[in-house]
Amino acid sequence: MELSLKEMEELALIARLYLTEEEKKILPQQISSILDMVHSLETVDTEDVEPTIYPITGSGVLREDEILPSLAVKDALANGPDIVDGYFRVPRIIEEEYES
Amino acid sequence: MFSSMTISQLRTLLRAREVSAEEVVISVFDQIDKVEGDIEAYVTLCRSEALVQAKRADALLKEGNAPDLCGIPIAIKDNISTAGLKTTCASRILDDYVPPFDATVVTKLKEAGVVIVGKTNLDEFALGSSTENSQFHVTRNPWDRSRVPGGSSGGSAAAVAAGEAIAALGSDTGGSIRQPAAFCGIVGLKPTYGLVSRYGLIPAAPSLDHVGPLTRDVRDAALVLQAIAGWDGKDPTSVQKELPNYEAVLSEDITGLVVGLPKELLDNELDPEAKEAIFGVANVLESLGARVEAISLPHAEYAMASFYLIASAEISSSLACFDGVRLGKRYGEAKDTTSMFMKTRGQLGIEAKRRILVGTAILQEDNYTTYFVKAQKVRTKIREDFQQAFGRCDVILSPTTPTPAFTLGHKLDRPVIMYKSDVYTSLANLAGIPALSVPCGYTEGGLPLGMQIMGKPFDEATVLKVGHLYEQQTASERRLPQKEVKANG
Amino acid sequence: MADWEVIIGLEIHAELLTESKVFCGCNTEFGGEPNSQVCPVCMGLPGALPVLNRQAVELAIKAGLALNCTINGTSQFDRKHYFYPDLPKAYQISQNDRPLCSHGMVELSVGDRKRQIGIQRVHLEEEAGKSVHVGDSIISSEYSLLDYNRSGIALVEIVTEPDIRSAEEARLFLEKLKTLLEYTEVSDCKMEEGSLRCDANISLRPKGSSAYGVKTEIKNLNSFRAVQRALEFEADRQRRLLQAKEVVLPETRHWDEAKGMTFSMRSKAKAADYRYMPDPNLYPLQVDEAWIESIRQNLPELPDAKRDRFINDYDLPPYDADVLTTSRHLADYFEACVQEVDEPKLVSNWVMGEVLRWLKAHELEIESSPVAPKELGGLLKLIQEDVVSTIVAKDVLSEMFATGKSAVEIVDEKGWRQISDADSLEAIIDGVIAENPGPVADFQKGKTKAIGFLVGQVMKASKGQANPQKANEMLRQKLQK
Numbered sequence A: 001m002e003l004s005l006k007e008m009e010e011l012a013l014i015a016r017l018y019l020t021e022e023e024k025k026i027l028p029q030q031i032s033s034i035l036d037m038v039h040s041l042e043t044v045d046t047e048d049v050e051p052t053i054y055p056i057t058g059s060g061v062l063r064e065d066e067i068l069p070s071l072a073v074k075d076a077l078a079n080g081p082d083i084v085d086g087y088f089r090v091p092r093i094i095e096e097e098y099e100s
Numbered sequence B: 001m002f003s004s005m006t007i008s009q010l011r012t013l014l015r016a017r018e019v020s021a022e023e024v025v026i027s028v029f030d031q032i033d034k035v036e037g038d039i040e041a042y043v044t045l046c047r048s049e050a051l052v053q054a055k056r057a058d059a060l061l062k063e064g065n066a067p068d069l070c071g072i073p074i075a076i077k078d079n080i081s082t083a084g085l086k087t088t089c090a091s092r093i094l095d096d097y098v099p100p101f102d103a104t105v106v107t108k109l110k111e112a113g114v115v116i117v118g119k120t121n122l123d124e125f126a127l128g129s130s131t132e133n134s135q136f137h138v139t140r141n142p143w144d145r146s147r148v149p150g151g152s153s154g155g156s157a158a159a160v161a162a163g164e165a166i167a168a169l170g171s172d173t174g175g176s177i178r179q180p181a182a183f184c185g186i187v188g189l190k191p192t193y194g195l196v197s198r199y200g201l202i203p204a205a206p207s208l209d210h211v212g213p214l215t216r217d218v219r220d221a222a223l224v225l226q227a228i229a230g231w232d233g234k235d236p237t238s239v240q241k242e243l244p245n246y247e248a249v250l251s252e253d254i255t256g257l258v259v260g261l262p263k264e265l266l267d268n269e270l271d272p273e274a275k276e277a278i279f280g281v282a283n284v285l286e287s288l289g290a291r292v293e294a295i296s297l298p299h300a301e302y303a304m305a306s307f308y309l310i311a312s313a314e315i316s317s318s319l320a321c322f323d324g325v326r327l328g329k330r331y332g333e334a335k336d337t338t339s340m341f342m343k344t345r346g347q348l349g350i351e352a353k354r355r356i357l358v359g360t361a362i363l364q365e366d367n368y369t370t371y372f373v374k375a376q377k378v379r380t381k382i383r384e385d386f387q388q389a390f391g392r393c394d395v396i397l398s399p400t401t402p403t404p405a406f407t408l409g410h411k412l413d414r415p416v417i418m419y420k421s422d423v424y425t426s427l428a429n430l431a432g433i434p435a436l437s438v439p440c441g442y443t444e445g446g447l448p449l450g451m452q453i454m455g456k457p458f459d460e461a462t463v464l465k466v467g468h469l470y471e472q473q474t475a476s477e478r479r480l481p482q483k484e485v486k487a488n489g
Numbered sequence C: 001m002a003d004w005e006v007i008i009g010l011e012i013h014a015e016l017l018t019e020s021k022v023f024c025g026c027n028t029e030f031g032g033e034p035n036s037q038v039c040p041v042c043m044g045l046p047g048a049l050p051v052l053n054r055q056a057v058e059l060a061i062k063a064g065l066a067l068n069c070t071i072n073g074t075s076q077f078d079r080k081h082y083f084y085p086d087l088p089k090a091y092q093i094s095q096n097d098r099p100l101c102s103h104g105m106v107e108l109s110v111g112d113r114k115r116q117i118g119i120q121r122v123h124l125e126e127e128a129g130k131s132v133h134v135g136d137s138i139i140s141s142e143y144s145l146l147d148y149n150r151s152g153i154a155l156v157e158i159v160t161e162p163d164i165r166s167a168e169e170a171r172l173f174l175e176k177l178k179t180l181l182e183y184t185e186v187s188d189c190k191m192e193e194g195s196l197r198c199d200a201n202i203s204l205r206p207k208g209s210s211a212y213g214v215k216t217e218i219k220n221l222n223s224f225r226a227v228q229r230a231l232e233f234e235a236d237r238q239r240r241l242l243q244a245k246e247v248v249l250p251e252t253r254h255w256d257e258a259k260g261m262t263f264s265m266r267s268k269a270k271a272a273d274y275r276y277m278p279d280p281n282l283y284p285l286q287v288d289e290a291w292i293e294s295i296r297q298n299l300p301e302l303p304d305a306k307r308d309r310f311i312n313d314y315d316l317p318p319y320d321a322d323v324l325t326t327s328r329h330l331a332d333y334f335e336a337c338v339q340e341v342d343e344p345k346l347v348s349n350w351v352m353g354e355v356l357r358w359l360k361a362h363e364l365e366i367e368s369s370p371v372a373p374k375e376l377g378g379l380l381k382l383i384q385e386d387v388v389s390t391i392v393a394k395d396v397l398s399e400m401f402a403t404g405k406s407a408v409e410i411v412d413e414k415g416w417r418q419i420s421d422a423d424s425l426e427a428i429i430d431g432v433i434a435e436n437p438g439p440v441a442d443f444q445k446g447k448t449k450a451i452g453f454l455v456g457q458v459m460k461a462s463k464g465q466a467n468p469q470k471a472n473e474m475l476r477q478k479l480q481k
């Protein structure tokens, strides 16, 4: 798979990654060569093979429905880069535009 | 000098009150003052807190009811969360992140009485094999400062090798404990998946991530493992199991034990010195009563592709949370959230970006089955290889790495070549099985070589026992890295 | 011109009534100080890990059983990726390919027809945080503020098959669903607090066609009424487009309650690819038969069964049975009252009439009624025993609501006992006859309607306390002499 610059920029937008000009130059080829590693797997017969999601066979633990102490508000907010009135603040969210 | 001793040696001295924890800690910091300028193993040092902890340890030792690792100075890889202590993952985004909670392994080590020396350098978010991807600084190999210490737990390995800590915790996603241990001539253990809690380990690829010890010898690895292993209700993949006494089993013999030598891992691409070293190990183990048998791991050659595709997918997901809202340093001005997200995440290093982009690509609906599911199916084949192999043998022996430590800057811009050096180690991550790296000789140029002993799931005891007996048998050949540091320095 | 068939499918999110969140121990209580009910897990701090809440699973299974679903022994948690500031990990833990419950069905009564609405799936997932947009709207605000108290609350997503055929049916379905979730105590279904939310998909196709048309998705539906209005509007909009041979665009549309219209929400990005992957931290959820069976055994009687029982056991008209079983508390209230007064239709009339009217006027729910079922029973017994008339009883009930006193106390205090004894009535009746010669003559001439006027005068003279039936009888006797 030969990744074009445009395709990579689309991926970068989906992953919310700003790329430098330098990165834009070298990454498409590198990413393509990593993705191409999949070709080496094509010779492995995986018909009827279950995919491994977990390295060991485990069973999920369930927790009882008990309230445990939450963080103190100041600790919850301590690492926030922009805190206002006990909230985390972000610049305006533009996701959609309404239009009739 | 105390800073070059093992945990077990120090434990004896501390209990006998022949040395105080404070003296041990001071000795470690003296060594740090001497060599850290060259090695740069640490991101953060906790000198004053360490001294306070040492005094507390001395009080407990005096009372005579000290916990197991009381007063032992230990370094923690900087992707393991420490409450109130910066945890950066060697990333600019987390430059001033202070977790409000301790990783379970840190809680357990504190309960065991250790003194935390500091947080060690790593490849950013543990993505790399040389620690050169740290966004702060490179770490140098104590054996040869023109060489990498390995990675991603390069800081932990270099610190232990250079006497800047008695032992360290690392994390291992595809060899990140074992490869730097081999490069730095120390012992590194990746335990079975689920044996040691991952709670608080900042994830790279959760189905491949493990926490484990880097130590001066196998006995120390057993001691640290004992302290950090066990079920944790906060980690849903943690396993409930009765734990053996890992130190006690070390003294058992290995008569009749079957050691498998996988032919796929001893092929021609292997450095001849490394290959020779492994046959040397096999001879030693045979002399100790083990039987060595050739075995096969037919899908080993697919490990690298399977590993990188799975890891990248999981990494792209794990690193998505660094968006600059609840934590993390923002970068530049942004008028809207999307641009804020992009600029904040734009600070990530190129390796992280590479893996995120690869992962994002293969999780797309159109690619999911052909890339991700295919890699997961091959992972099943690799696990089955091990199940078959362990039907015939008790442990599997291989080199830890195909070469000794490479020079700084050597492979940085050729990712696929860099990834290739992970082939030997990533197998155990794919299969979730325990794997121990133990020094097994030196190159002509004096660089340490490492062997890897892989075992059955949850059979750390056998793996440690084999490593320990080999180590005992060859003790006279063991060199001290600290001497090399001095000789060079 | 073609006749069009409306095809609607709904996606409902309901918050589960657990004490703690779905993957951590934080309190789920509504209305706390911002960011006071958060921990490393629900804030998505790196390294924290999710541990599943057993009760959340149990409630989701309950919902599945109430909706006649198959409960799947093994289900899978997946990560659904998208960037939004209220989503801490930038992925939501949800269930994609293998939901906990699937293949259910809800039966509706639409007029006198029965309709079966298929339930495609019920799956478990986590709630996102809340963003407060500073400014008039999301568009004009300079910035937004994030509170993660809600983040990680357990949710079920319920997806119907495209079986709904009108906006009214959609509303009826939602009412039925709400009743079921409340009966089973799975969710409190408070749309105003956001604990129940609904998105709708709607398309039109020519009647008789089996292929589906292009659908639109409607968001921002904040009440059942809004769902019905928005779907009516949208069906109409699509119908006009199709009849004009124009195309319906596959898009998401936003319901504007004030304007009564849907608007296109133009998204700049292409259709979202959520990059689903199994969550490697969460092993598949295993639910064994024994667990499902014990939940099934402990399910309360569901509304349909209760309705049928009310009709059969209490001989109630279907309308009464429908109304009384819309809420479990209302049905319980009715039954508790019937325990006191063995005349179900009388009880039903009073509960559905006076009691609900008063509660509605005071914005109270039946479970917080100041008049307990036993007290209402006390009042109705007085009616049965002719102690008070129906008219007076209404005043007594108002007093009971206002004062909390019992019916007997009020009747005695106010001297409102009905006059039924012949002597007392006779005196009043004689007076009325004497004072109203005209109507008396009318009656005697055969204008039987005049009796009504005279009874009214008796009631007036007795301040409403005369037994009207007795008065009527006695008047007739006297005048026919």
Ligand SMILES: [Zn+2]
Residues within 6 Å of the ligand: C021, C024, C025, C026, C037, C038, C039, C040, C041, C042, C043, C152
């Ligand atoms: Zn929480």
